[in-house]
Amino acid sequence: MEEMNAVVKSKRQAGAQVTKVNTPRIKEHEVLVEVEATSICGTDVHIWDWNEWAQKRMKRIPIIFGHEVAGKVVEIGKYVTNVQIGDKVSAETHIVDNTCYQCKTDRKHVCKNMEILGVDRDGVFAEQFAMPEENAWKNDPQLDPAIASIQEPLGNAVQTVLPKEHVEDVAGKNVAVLGTGPIGLMAIAVLRELGAAKIFATAGGLNKVRMDLAKKMGADMVLSAREEGERLVKTIIDATDGNGVDVALEMSGDPSAVRQAFEMLTPGGRVSLLGIVDKPMELDLNMAMIFKSATVFGITGRRMFETWYQVRGLLAKPSFKEKISAVVTHRIPLRDIGKGMDLINSKQAAKVVLEPKW
Ligand SMILES: [Zn+2]
Ligand SMILES: [Zn+2]
Numbered sequence: 001m002e003e004m005n006a007v008v009k010s011k012r013q014a015g016a017q018v019t020k021v022n023t024p025r026i027k028e029h030e031v032l033v034e035v036e037a038t039s040i041c042g043t044d045v046h047i048w049d050w051n052e053w054a055q056k057r058m059k060r061i062p063i064i065f066g067h068e069v070a071g072k073v074v075e076i077g078k079y080v081t082n083v084q085i086g087d088k089v090s091a092e093t094h095i096v097d098n099t100c101y102q103c104k105t106d107r108k109h110v111c112k113n114m115e116i117l118g119v120d121r122d123g124v125f126a127e128q129f130a131m132p133e134e135n136a137w138k139n140d141p142q143l144d145p146a147i148a149s150i151q152e153p154l155g156n157a158v159q160t161v162l163p164k165e166h167v168e169d170v171a172g173k174n175v176a177v178l179g180t181g182p183i184g185l186m187a188i189a190v191l192r193e194l195g196a197a198k199i200f201a202t203a204g205g206l207n208k209v210r211m212d213l214a215k216k217m218g219a220d221m222v223l224s225a226r227e228e229g230e231r232l233v234k235t236i237i238d239a240t241d242g243n244g245v246d247v248a249l250e251m252s253g254d255p256s257a258v259r260q261a262f263e264m265l266t267p268g269g270r271v272s273l274l275g276i277v278d279k280p281m282e283l284d285l286n287m288a289m290i291f292k293s294a295t296v297f298g299i300t301g302r303r304m305f306e307t308w309y310q311v312r313g314l315l316a317k318p319s320f321k322e323k324i325s326a327v328v329t330h331r332i333p334l335r336d337i338g339k340g341m342d343l344i345n346s347k348q349a350a351k352v353v354l355e356p357k358w
Pocket of ligand 2: 096
C-alpha cells in the first residue's frame, strides 16, 4: 500500500505529528481527493491544544485532523456518478446518514448520526483524503485553492446572516457583528455585499490586525469591548437613532457579548448565535427575548446545500472574492502547522492557509 504525509493526532495530549501513513482506501460511494490547500479552523486549534472540549469530543485517536480544504479528485468509487476524476472540489464537512428524522425533513445539517471530517473520521491535513461523493462540492477550476478552502467557514458566516429561506432581508438594516474572528470578519463582508445599512463590529480585546480587517470588510464602526466597557451597548444604540440594531450576529461565544447582543437589539429584532459558549451561562430571558419579541437562531454548520450555493454566488463577484481573500493573512507549508497554531493562538493571524508542502 502506498504511503503519504499527514498530520496525525496520535496521542491524547497537545500537539500532533507530521508523519507517514497509508494512503486512504475509498469505498464505493467515496472519492479520493489530492489536497491543494487547507485552512486552520478554531476546531483544529482546540484539537491541537487538546483543550477540554477536544478531550471530551475526540473519540478516535490516532486521527488525521483538519477539515477545510480544496483539492482535485484523483480516484472515484464504483458507484460514484456525479463527480469525475480531475474535478476541483471542496468538502461539506458534515457527513450525514440521509435516513434519520432530520435528514428526511430537510435538516441534514443537524443529522442525528453525523460524522465530521477531521473530528470523527480522518480529515484533510494530509496529501490525500476520502469523502462521500455527496460531500464533494465542485469548485470553479479557476478559483484559488486557498479561497476555495475557506468556503466552509464562509458558509458558516453566510448561514449566520441568512439562517433560512425567507428570513428578514438584511438590506437597509442595521446589524451588529459581535466577535472579529475569521467567521465574524467574513460575515461583515457578506452583510456589506447584501446591502446592510450600518454595520457595527465589536472585538473582545484590542486586536489591531482583526479590528483593521473588520474595517476593511466594510464595518462602519469597530469597537473594542475592552475599551468601551459599559458604554458599548449605548454607543451602538445612540448610533442607530436610539433604536438598537435590527440584527445581531454573535460570533464570539463570550457570555458578555451574548448579553450585549440582546441588549443592543431593537424590539422585534433577530439574533443569530454562532459562537460556542464554554460553559452554561445566565441570561435574563424576559428582557432579552420574551418582552423584546426577539427571533433567535442557533447556527451550526451550513444548510445542505443551500448555503453552498449562496457562497458560490457571492464568490462569483470579483470584488467580494478579493475582499474575502484579505481574511487569509498567512500561507505556510503544512509541515509548519505548529507555527500556524501559534499565529492563531497569539492572535496575529485571521485565517491561516496551509499548503501541501511536506
Ligand atoms: Zn471549520
Ligand atoms: Zn441523518
